[in-house]
Amino acid sequence: MRILLYTLIYPPDTCSNAFVFADMTEELIKQGDEVTVITTTPHYDEEHAIEKRKMLTPCKTDRYYYSSYKGAKVYHIDVLPRKGSTKDRLQTFYRFHKYGTEIIKNEEIEADVVICQTPPMTVGIDCLHLAKQLHAKSAMILQDLWLDAMIDSGRIKGFLAGILRKVEAYQYRHIDLISTIDESMAGRVAQISGLNPIVIPNFVNTEVYRPRNPEDKDYAKYDVEKDKFILSYVGNIGQAQDLEPLVQYAKHNPDACVLVAGNGVREDYYKKRVEEEHISNLRFLGYVTREEARIINSISDVCMILLAEHVAATSFPSKIYSLMAMGKPIMIACSNDTEAGKFIKKHNIGWSCDVRDYQQINAELDEICNHPDERTDRGKNAYQLVLEEYAPDKVVEKYKKAITHMIEKYN
Numbered sequence: 001m002r003i004l005l006y007t008l009i010y011p012p013d014t015c016s017n018a019f020v021f022a023d024m025t026e027e028l029i030k031q032g033d034e035v036t037v038i039t040t041t042p043h044y045d046e047e048h049a050i051e052k053r054k055m056l057t058p059c060k061t062d063r064y065y066y067s068s069y070k071g072a073k074v075y076h077i078d079v080l081p082r083k084g085s086t087k088d089r090l091q092t093f094y095r096f097h098k099y100g101t102e103i104i105k106n107e108e109i110e111a112d113v114v115i116c117q118t119p120p121m122t123v124g125i126d127c128l129h130l131a132k133q134l135h136a137k138s139a140m141i142l143q144d145l146w147l148d149a150m151i152d153s154g155r156i157k158g159f160l161a162g163i164l165r166k167v168e169a170y171q172y173r174h175i176d177l178i179s180t181i182d183e184s185m186a187g188r189v190a191q192i193s194g195l196n197p198i199v200i201p202n203f204v205n206t207e208v209y210r211p212r213n214p215e216d217k218d219y220a221k222y223d224v225e226k227d228k229f230i231l232s233y234v235g236n237i238g239q240a241q242d243l244e245p246l247v248q249y250a251k252h253n254p255d256a257c258v259l260v261a262g263n264g265v266r267e268d269y270y271k272k273r274v275e276e277e278h279i280s281n282l283r284f285l286g287y288v289t290r291e292e293a294r295i296i297n298s299i300s301d302v303c304m305i306l307l308a309e310h311v312a313a314t315s316f317p318s319k320i321y322s323l324m325a326m327g328k329p330i331m332i333a334c335s336n337d338t339e340a341g342k343f344i345k346k347h348n349i350g351w352s353c354d355v356r357d358y359q360q361i362n363a364e365l366d367e368i369c370n371h372p373d374e375r376t377d378r379g380k381n382a383y384q385l386v387l388e389e390y391a392p393d394k395v396v397e398k399y400k401k402a403i404t405h406m407i408e409k410y411n
Helices: 016-030 046-053 086-107 123-134 146-152 158-174 183-193 216-221 244-252 267-276 290-299 319-325 339-346 358-369 372-389 392-410
Strands: 002-006 034-040 064-069 072-077 113-117 137-142 177-180 230-234 257-261 282-286 302-306 330-334 350-354
Touching: 002 016, 002 123, 016 034, 016 113, 016 392, 034 086, 064 086, 072 086, 086 123, 113 123, 113 392, 123 137, 123 158, 137 158, 137 392, 146 158, 158 183, 177 183, 177 392, 183 339, 216 290, 230 244, 230 290, 244 257, 244 267, 244 282, 244 302, 244 358, 257 290, 267 282, 302 319, 319 330, 319 339, 319 372, 330 339, 330 358, 339 350, 350 358
Parallel strands: 002 034, 002 113, 034 072, 113 137, 137 177, 230 257, 230 302, 257 282, 302 330, 330 350
Antiparallel strands: 064 072
8 A cells, every 4th residue: 555644743853743653654664555754854852953954865945855764755844943932833834734735746656545643733634635636545643632622721712713623623524534542532523523533542662662671870861869769751841731740749759759851831831930949859851862761761660641631632642652661650640531541540550640639649659659569560561551452563453454444435
């Protein structure tokens, strides 16, 4: 099958969405498919974006670059080397939306199906257009429901919310195949569009993420005492994340070591809080590479996932699977009706607490601190589960079956 993957972020840029499509690329090629990717130049990892751009090969036009990934041809639309302000992001989205058609024409790309993933929420419009140009089918993987999160939090309302909702519904009704990564998101999509999307969870590259025994140098790298109770959070620090539970626990238990790795629009706020309140046992490590994230996770007794209250039914963090693959127990602080929290409880791979109940979180973490055997058992449960159900070959095969069925149905 000839497959065009259309995604805002892709290696050499780094974030969970980039790795999802990168790992999908690798697995599809293993299964004999021909894969082409249209994406953007590095901009998510702002600190290294310009350096990573040098890894790309210039094309005839300065509007995009070329690279190769695991045998796939990858075309990178030139965008600003930063996430930046709202204005910068809109410019990135504009260029991403505009130049895909030009790449298909110039590079004579052929495909049987175009697969896109959110964000941005409007990516389905492009997917439909590119599929029409290629006489191909279209598939859209919803990694999040950004608009729902913005409406639920009150950040988008009124006329603008109504217009964007119509755009969203238009995509859902015209894309040939809609997939979400959990049941709650599928329910929201059904309410919006009247459709019943398929549910296929994300997956993790179990060759990259696997149990790792930390060495003394790993603790030294981050200036951590190995006999301390170590908590870590690795990921974005934005509006969808609520790091307050970590701040509160660091104050509650000054003997614990709390590590935060990542960046985002809320990073400065939390740094200022920590500085003003003299919380010396909570440290910010900045943006880290995939390998550095693995080291930080490996030295941690518990790995944290922190979801703001308003993202209850609009996101399922893919980092859950990478932590599972490393055999790490997970503590998630989230709204009580969040699918990710239910998942962790159901499979006994960690603990789930109300993100606003700091007393409960502190008590739970104290209990976890005092029971290392329980941490080990839940980490083992996580590792076994990911091997059984969330390895790349198993999940990609589900996509292949769904896409094949969709093509046969419409042909």
